[in-house]
Amino acid sequence: MRVLVTGAAGFIGSTTAELLMSQGHEVVALDNLVSGRENNVPQGADFVQGDCGDVVLIRSLGTFDACVHFAALIEPGESMKFPERYFSNNVASTFRMIETLVETGIERFVFSSSCAVYGDQVEMPIDEDRAPRPHSPYGQSKLMVEQGLQWMVELGRLRAASLRYFNAAGGTLAHPERHDPEIHLIPIALDVAVGRRSHLDIFGSDYATPDGTCIRDYIHVSDLAEAHALAITALRQHPGLTVNLGTGVGSSNRQVVEAVKDVTGRDFDVRFVGRRPGDPAAAVAANGRARDLLGWRAQRSDLRSIVDDAWAAFQAMEP
Ligand SMILES: NC(=O)c1ccc[n+]([C@@H]2O[C@H](COP(=O)([O-])OP(=O)(O)OC[C@H]3O[C@@H](n4cnc5c(N)ncnc54)[C@H](O)[C@@H]3O)[C@@H](O)[C@H]2O)c1
Numbered sequence: 001m002r003v004l005v006t007g008a009a010g011f012i013g014s015t016t017a018e019l020l021m022s023q024g025h026e027v028v029a030l031d032n033l034v035s036g037r038e039n040n041v042p043q044g045a046d047f048v049q050g051d052c053g054d055v056v057l058i059r060s061l062g063t064f065d066a067c068v069h070f071a072a073l074i075e076p077g078e079s080m081k082f083p084e085r086y087f088s089n090n091v092a093s094t095f096r097m098i099e100t101l102v103e104t105g106i107e108r109f110v111f112s113s114s115c116a117v118y119g120d121q122v123e124m125p126i127d128e129d130r131a132p133r134p135h136s137p138y139g140q141s142k143l144m145v146e147q148g149l150q151w152m153v154e155l156g157r158l159r160a161a162s163l164r165y166f167n168a169a170g171g172t173l174a175h176p177e178r179h180d181p182e183i184h185l186i187p188i189a190l191d192v193a194v195g196r197r198s199h200l201d202i203f204g205s206d207y208a209t210p211d212g213t214c215i216r217d218y219i220h221v222s223d224l225a226e227a228h229a230l231a232i233t234a235l236r237q238h239p240g241l242t243v244n245l246g247t248g249v250g251s252s253n254r255q256v257v258e259a260v261k262d263v264t265g266r267d268f269d270v271r272f273v274g275r276r277p278g279d280p281a282a283a284v285a286a287n288g289r290a291r292d293l294l295g296w297r298a299q300r301s302d303l304r305s306i307v308d309d310a311w312a313a314f315q316a317m318e319p
Helices: 011-022 055-060 076-081 083-103 137-154 185-193 221-234 253-264 288-294 303-316
Strands: 002-006 026-031 046-049 066-069 108-114 159-165 167-169 200-203 218-220 240-245 270-273
Touching: 002 011, 011 026, 011 066, 011 221, 055 083, 066 083, 066 221, 076 083, 076 137, 083 137, 108 137, 108 221, 137 159, 137 240, 159 221, 167 221, 185 200, 185 253, 185 303, 200 253, 218 221, 218 303, 221 240, 221 288, 240 288, 253 303
Parallel strands: 002 026, 002 066, 026 046, 066 108, 108 159, 159 240, 167 218, 200 270
Antiparallel strands: none
């Protein structure tokens, strides 16, 4: 198949592009490098530097059997300051691209959605039927794309899967996790462990969780990549899919810190500071639908494997 992978210079997009190529697909890797790095694009992919909202560019790329759409701005905090950027980049540009792809005959579309669509939920685990309540323009932008896709599916214009990732983590030697600025706990903790940062702030230690810190469902990027390949296949049978990608097991911030200290063999300064507005106490996925509809099962997403792989990838990375 010929597959357009947007955001392919980013963390999850590059890992998935690599997997799709290893399965024999021809990959066109599109990224405007607003936050991605060109050297992250897998060798052998046809790299195009450009914006997914550039319809002239998208039309010039020819026809595709499928698109996997990772390209997005990804920081909920930034989206609270500049919501217009998120609606413009994550929603408007996405639908400009979809319109062009549909004109050129694409049939299958896989979208990077997020557990941010759920907002702050009390009952865990969260299944896909839970009413979404995004707490940030970032989460709202993901929900808006999902809703547009649902209409397109219902009206027979496109086959589409919205994959709601929980916390992507881990990494591979070729594609370590690195965002700029980094907002994710494990890579920040690794930075602290090697002395690139002085200390680690943990936001909130008075949540109603067993150890008082927030709980998240970490999912290895290699498992995420696998789910995208399965979703492309599943769309042959199911015209529309909305699926959580998580393990169903939550890890608290304290547990993550302990795992990082253990794996790296280094102790470091951890400071418990106030809660961050908008952070839910817990976010853990119910993943039965991914198992039943995609035939997906997480293979490397226990916390120890995630931190082991993140540390190996971190050490192999150029500074
Ligand atoms: N990392 C997570 O934990 C997580 C969780 C849930 C959902 N997601 C979603 O997964 C996707 C990938 O996340 P990631 O962690 O790999 O982020 P990332 O920042 O590493 O990758 C995103 C890539 O998209 C590119 N990009 C942004 N806007 C673009 C545009 N208009 N045109 C072309 N390229 C553009 C960036 O340059 C970057 O390379 C995003 O859609 C994100 O919202 C990520």
